[in-house]
Amino acid sequence: MTTNDILHRLAPMIRARTEHLPAGLTPDTRLEQDLRMDSLAIVHVLEDIEESFDVTIDDDQLAGVYTVGDLVDIVRTTAGSEGRAA
Numbered sequence: 001m002t003t004n005d006i007l008h009r010l011a012p013m014i015r016a017r018t019e020h021l022p023a024g025l026t027p028d029t030r031l032e033q034d035l036r037m038d039s040l041a042i043v044h045v046l047e048d049i050e051e052s053f054d055v056t057i058d059d060d061q062l063a064g065v066y067t068v069g070d071l072v073d074i075v076r077t078t079a080g081s082e083g084r085a086a
Contacts, residue, residue, distance in 0.1 A: 001079070003027065006072045013048040014068070017041040027069030045071065055079050 007025060015021050020036040022029065031037045037045070042065060046057055049071065055078040064070060
């Protein structure tokens, strides 16, 4: 699954959790600063990711989530480590 494929699937999940979606969602888009998401909204997106991609995200992965690219990396590594392509 490419970065663009994952971004395409993440966009609606992120859009549902923020009212401040910029014109273009890129891996460099910052969750708190650019999208004005608080920690609860980020946790909800992570829960949405778990459900949508049928993966389990470990707590240690949560600490380094600051950008959309971090979410993409979590999907890529978690789905890959569980042997699923979503």
